[in-house]
Amino acid sequence: MQLKTSVAIAHSNIALCKYWGKLDTQRNLPAVPSLSLTLEALRTTTQVTFTPGLEQDELRLNGELAPPEATARVHELLERVRREASSTLYARVSSVNEFPTAAGLASSASGFAALALAARHAAGLDCALDRVSALARASSVSAARSLFGGFVTLEAGAEHAVPFTPGPAANELCMVVALTQRGSKAIGSTRGMLHTQETSPYYESWRATAPRLYAAQREQLAQGDLEALGASVEQSALMMHASMLAARPALIYFAPATLAAMQCVYELRRAGAFAYFTMDAGPHVKVLTLDAQRAAVAAALSAVPGVHQVIVSRPGPGARLVQS
Ligand code: PMV
Numbered sequence: 276m277q278l279k280t281s282v283a284i285a286h287s288n289i290a291l292c293k294y295w296g297k298l299d300t301q302r303n304l305p306a307v308p309s310l311s312l313t314l315e316a317l318r319t320t321t322q323v324t325f326t327p328g329l330e331q332d333e334l335r336l337n338g339e340l341a342p343p344e345a346t347a348r349v350h351e352l353l354e355r356v357r358r359e360a361s362s363t364l365y366a367r368v369s370s371v372n373e374f375p376t377a378a379g380l381a382s383s384a385s386g387f388a389a390l391a392l393a394a395r396h397a398a399g400l401d402c403a404l405d406r407v408s409a410l411a412r413a414s415s416v417s418a419a420r421s422l423f424g425g426f427v428t429l430e431a432g433a434e435h436a437v438p439f440t441p442g443p444a445a446n447e448l449c450m451v452v453a454l455t456q457r458g459s460k461a462i463g464s465t466r467g468m469l470h471t472q473e474t475s476p477y478y479e480s481w482r483a484t485a486p487r488l489y490a491a492q493r494e495q496l497a498q499g500d501l502e503a504l505g506a507s508v509e510q511s512a513l514m515m516h517a518s519m520l521a522a523r524p525a526l527i528y529f530a531p532a533t534l535a536a537m538q539c540v541y542e543l544r545r546a547g548a549f550a551y552f553t554m555d556a557g558p559h560v561k562v563l564t565l566d567a568q569r570a571a572v573a574a575a576l577s578a579v580p581g582v583h584q585v586i587v588s589r590p591g592p593g594a595r596l597v598q599s
Contacts, residue, residue, distance in 0.1 A: 280324040281397035285388035285421045285594035287317035287380070289450060289553065289561045291508045292489045293515040294416050295468050296482055298432050303413050306472075307485035308431045310439065310492050311420045312563075314450060315591030319382055321370040321389035322599060323353075323397040329365035336370055352387065352414045353394055360398040368394075375586050380452070380559065383464075387411045387418035388594045396596055404593070408435035417464075424593035426496060431486065438593075444499025447565045452586040453576040455532035456558040464556040467519065467526050475522040481514055488514075501565075505551030508563055512553040530558035532581025539579045543572060 288311040296306035332350045334341040341349075353366055368390065372382045391411035395402050404422045412419030412435060420427040423438040426445065430437075462470075472478050488511050495504035519526035533554060540562055543550040550572050551563045564572045566589070573585045 279397055280322060280599045281393040282320065282322045282597050282599045283389045283392035283396070283594055284318055284320050284597055285385045285392065286313050286315060286424075286591035287319070287374075287382065287385040288313045288417065288420045288427065289452075290417065290420075290511075290555070291504070291553065291563065292485070292492045292511045293553075293555075294429065295485075295515045295518065296472050296478065297416075297468060300469070303416060304432050304434075305416045305429060306431060306482055308429065308433075308489040309417075309420070310426065310428050310489060310496075311417070312426055312448070312450060313421060313424050313591045313593065314588040316375065316586055316588035317380060317382075317385060317452075318373050318591070319370060319385035319389045320373060320597070321368065321386065321393045323366050323368050323390065323393040325362065325364040325366045325397055327364060329367065332365045332368065334368045334370070337372060338369075348414060349390060352390060352410065355410060355413065356394045356398050356400065360400055362398060366394070366397070375584070380454070380557075383415045384417040384421045387414045388421035390414075391418070392422070392594050392596060402596070405435045407594070412436070415464075422594045425590050428489075428493070439493065439496070441496035442499040444501055445496050447567070448501070449564060449566050449569050449590065450588050451562045451564055451569055451572050451576060452588065453532075453536045453560045453562065453579065453582045454584040454586070455536055455560060455581055456530040457583065461528075462526065462556070467528075467556050470526060471518050471522045475518050477518040477521040481518040484514060485511070501549065505549065505563060508551050508553050512555075516554065528554065528557055530581070532579060533558045533560055535579045535581055536560035536562075536576055539575055543575055548572060 290311045292310040294309035298306040334346040408422040419436040426439040
């Protein structure tokens, strides 16, 4: 193995059509197709060095030694890289989230995408984005999508994500993220989705219906039918959350300010704005809007009681290597 330090940057992504549920738990393959938008404002930079003499993989997150669970997930990805590169060297990994604030926004998508790219490169492996996306997907399905910029799709059962080219109207789209609670989430997405699959009577109808929403969103993006897209973005998020709400015990990710921000989005629409919400496995509300309206949407969301920060983002680029 060639010894070197590699540094990669990747941006986070928000699913417009949600992934929730695993087809194959061992291989971490998604049960439903998903479609996302990569966001410029949320990015992670990760440095990897395979180092002789280390007795285990080391992870620093934002400059601090990481907790064991985070290090274990990074170790798993590095084991895959070592197997492929026929290496036994452990690595020093340092990952920095350049998010506007460390305010409980999931960083696993950008984190695993940047780690997968930097680790394959440092190990001297092929860095074709399909291969890197498949490696990231084995750790976090949403991370597979962060290798690519703009709109990105991931089919059910697929090994890697694929970039999606929408019609020209989609160039006007951007996202406003409203942070509705401080601190980290209670139940991680893997535990949450397995619990939903095992106990929710609504999971099967979610799984069966999701592909139709996905096909509709692809068509709406291609045709530039943004109102119809917005409606199906909300439906995807609400159907996913309905499957969680019906789990036993129920999985409720909403905070009081989540509902208040959703209400604010309805009011914005009644007043003629283009604004549609989506939520992930957490309380924050992400609002799809148009460039020309982003300041007004951000101002309205900032005024919602319980919303403590608002982040505005344009679509972002795919993952790339940078000079160390
Ligand atoms: O990739 P994971 O395991 O962190 O799961 C992500 C799940 C959602 O964020 C809720 C939906 C999605 O498609 O990103």
